[in-house]
Amino acid sequence: MHVVVTGASSGIGEAIAREYLARGANVTLVARRKEHLERIAAAGAERAHVVVADLADAEAAWAWIDGAENALGPIDVLVNNAGIQIVKHATETDWAAAERLLHLDLHVPLRLTTLVLRRMIPRGTGTIVDVASMAAIAPTPGMYFYNAAKAGLAAASEGLRAEVKKHGVHVVTVYPGPVTSELEAAGRAAYEDAAATRNVPTGTPEVLARLVADAVAKKRPRVIYPRTYGFARHFPNATRWALDRLTPPLKG
Ligand SMILES: NC(=O)c1ccc[n+]([C@@H]2O[C@H](COP(=O)([O-])OP(=O)(O)OC[C@H]3O[C@@H](n4cnc5c(N)ncnc54)[C@H](OP(=O)(O)O)[C@@H]3O)[C@@H](O)[C@H]2O)c1
Known part of the structure; x- marks a missing residue:
């Protein structure tokens, strides 16, 4: 099995890459920080392929696909995980x-998915994993552009599942709540400290990575983690009401 993980140099993407390497898969790791990627890839030796690319660069974003398939075979799983966050007044x-x-x-995962789908559909197999966010279900005040991008990605991902099922392709949409990472720490630091958010349930990348790999193997439609946040999918209005009142003010 060949799994591609974008944003594999830290946090959730690193954990997903490590999880698949531990499960014996071939893994292509894509991100900008070469040393991080090479350190993580060392766990897989010849089963790992490193791609140093800035996905925000229009040329570099897709140029690696042929090379990855030449190195490790047809892509079976594409994990659209690379992402950035802005926590600031709109x-x-x-x-x-x-x-x-x-x-x-938003644009990069959609484009990568369409390019990889054109290879998966003729083979009649494959899985797309989209790492969205709880912000897609429960938009967080102070994350104007991030909320928009993640809601767009989640909507595209959820709608794609039924479209590609008849071609043997599965889609997993992932909704992380707070999960320990560089991105999460920077986001949290942008808000004034408030008792209401200090102790919110926060997960680990390693547990999320196991849930993602299990969802791919068992063809589950989505992963919500930490599981406490599952209620937000069923009660989005109540969640928004709470978020609007409990989110602390932005610093500055
Ligand atoms: N942690 C959370 O609480 C949380 C919650 C909801 C959703 N998410 C989502 O989970 C995903 C992973 O985030 P994380 O929390 O694990 O954060 P992270 O540790 O900051 O990881 C982000 C990854 O994206 C890569 N990346 C960023 N810009 C890139 C670019 N221009 N080109 C290529 N790669 C790029 C980074 O690699 P380089 O810097 O090496 O390029 C890094 O590997 C993101 O999509 C994020 O929105 C996270």
Whole structure:
């Protein structure tokens, strides 16, 4: 099995890459930080293929697909995980930074998915994994552009599942709540400290990675983690009501 993980150099993507390497899969690791990728890939020796690419760069974003398939065979699982976050007042966000986020968190996974689907559909097999966010279900005040990108990705992902099922392709949509990572720490630090959010349930990348790999193997439609946040999918209005009242103000 050949699994491609974008954003494999840290956090959730690193954990997913390590989980698949531990399960004996061939893994292509894509991100910008070469040393991180090579350190993680060492766990898989010849079963790992490193791609150093800035996915925000229009040329580099898709140029690696042929090389990855030449190295490790046809792509069986594409994990669209690479992402960035901006936690800032909407009006104070630099437009170039906002466009970069919308490109990386929304356009890139959609484009990569369509390119890889064209290879999976004729073979009649494959899985697309989209790492969205709880922000897609319960948009968080202070994350204007991130909410938009993740809601767009989740909607595209959920709608694609039935479209490609008849071709033997499965789609897993992942909704992480807070999960320990560089992105999560930076996001949390952008808010004033508030008792209401200090102790919110927070997961680990390793547990999420196991849930993702299990969902792919068992053809589950989605992963919500930490599991506490499952209620938000069934009670989105109540969740929004709570988030609007409990989210602390942004610093500054
Ligand atoms: N942690 C959470 O609480 C949480 C919650 C909901 C959703 N998520 C989502 O989970 C995904 C992973 O985030 P994380 O929490 O694991 O954060 P992270 O540790 O910051 O990981 C982000 C990954 O994306 C890669 N990346 C960023 N910009 C890139 C670019 N231009 N080109 C290629 N790769 C790029 C980074 O690699 P390089 O810097 O090496 O390029 C890194 O590997 C993201 O889509 C995020 O939105 C996370």
